Amino acid sequence: MEQPAVNDQPRVHQRTTRTIAKPHVMEEWVGKVFTTLCVTVLVVTIAAIVYFVASHGLATFITDGVSLSGLLSGLKWDPEGDIPLYGALPFIFGSFSTSLLAAIIAAPLGVCAAVFMTQIMPGLGKRVLQPVIELLAGIPSVVFGFVGLSIVVPFLRSVFPGQGIGIAAGAIVLSFMILPTITTIATDALSNLQRGLKEGSFALGATRWQTIYRIVIPTTLPSLLTGVVLGMSRAFGEALAVQMVIGNAPHIPHSLFESASTLTSVITLDMGNTITGSTHNNALWSLALILLAMTFIFVFIVRFLERRNNR
């Protein structure tokens, strides 16, 4: 890890606080305690979330005797059957395939938009494209779900065989939702690029496109990937928009246009119908634990990429 910069936060402050009059010391103390308390609230909250999700999620394996490999690789989810089955592979598959597909759709679009805004027409990009992307970021997920149900699903139904609902519909809706994330981060990365690199390339007689794909994209690749991973992480955790268009059938679909489920959609649908402490309920918490674990993995991938970028 790189050494943090020590030069700001001048040392002088400590000396002044020691010599100032008493009410000021009190004031300083109040401020310090208040802000520290606020940070403590934050830390306690995350600790509590991890603790409670983990304790309920692990109870499935410890007290209810469901095997971990059975949950991760089981193909059949039937918690209310005579022999309850807790195979979550279809949901895990659904979550990964929708978010991956969404990233595959959104990444080229987002990078194109960022290149447009920084390299090709910065003026028009700032005035038109950037506000458009920011607006897109503000649209609530249920509205995306509603639009998905009323445009994307009927469209897929008319073009491809099947009902229209399924992984493809989910991925299209999600790609819209993560486009702003990818674009914003890519734009930041591209505009922070050292001027010299680009100018050097132009000076050697390279065209703009050669400069973009030989110089600009390779240098900023870790940052671009950061955006894609963050977008995927958002797609992975999105619940309602996906649940509305994916169809919610608990099995691995044979095509992209067949009803499927994700981790979030099954939690959304089943949580209200189970009793706290029952095996079914705990199994849902295990799914939430998988979501949580994936969040951590995504954050660590992002950190890894950022560190590579800073080097």
Add this chain to the structure above:
Amino acid sequence: MSAKTADRIATAVIVAVSGLIVILLAGLLGYILFRGLPNISFHFLTSGPQTIKAGGGIGPQLFNSLFLLVLTLIITIPVGLGAGIYMSQYAKPGRVTDSIRLIVEVLSSFPSIVVGLFGLLVIVNIFGLGFSLFSGALALTVFNLPLMVRITEQAMNGVAREQKEASLALGLSRWKTITSVMLPIAMPAIVTGTILAAGRVFGEAAALLFTAGMSSPRLDFTNWNPLSPFSPLNPFRPAETLAVHIWKINSEGLAPDATQIAAGASAVLIIMVLIFNFSARWFGRYLHRKFTATK
């Protein structure tokens, strides 16, 4: 193919893709407004929902959304400001600060449904608050806090160092410097960020399904006693927000005009979000003019 032709083709492709994004979003907004606006009327905005009959409105849901937003901001703003100020001014560079920063990052990328589950278990059941506006506000606080912390931290870091040092040199304490000198300068950025975050809170539904509940009691808008279970002002009653309502009628709506209601409610939601967006920009610029004497 010569390099020049490749350059022209690539430029054309990039411009076309960017144009496509703009057209798609314009189409999206246009579609929502075009489908929704004909359904919006005074009656629709003020009357209660119907379960099986046509002609239901979204009055209580709209009120709940706004009330919940206010409650959430009342909790989030002081805590978020405090934590953000800590991160930018008090935290010493080192292992502890790094891990707090990691925590904020992790918390901001938690799936909202997991936050909702946590709310169901801890706030609703263990704290015994039940499905209520207050539980919903706490869950949304968890969801909104990291954003607020980041906004404050960035805004405070953006304050010129000379200004801070001048204040300290005059003998003001650090806290006084922060509240009286730095905070006013950082205010435009904080306000803009807060309003944008508020727009996000307004449309959030997954975290509220299991905390604020999916039903609303019959509200009596003439009853202003906050302790009565039928008063709209009571923060301890279950409350279905607009976003949750859209989800519910899309997935299990029985009313014959469910699609129209969903379209109308989506349009209302989008209009509210647009208002948040534009007011954030406008208000930020206004404050900036007011505080910094720039024209």
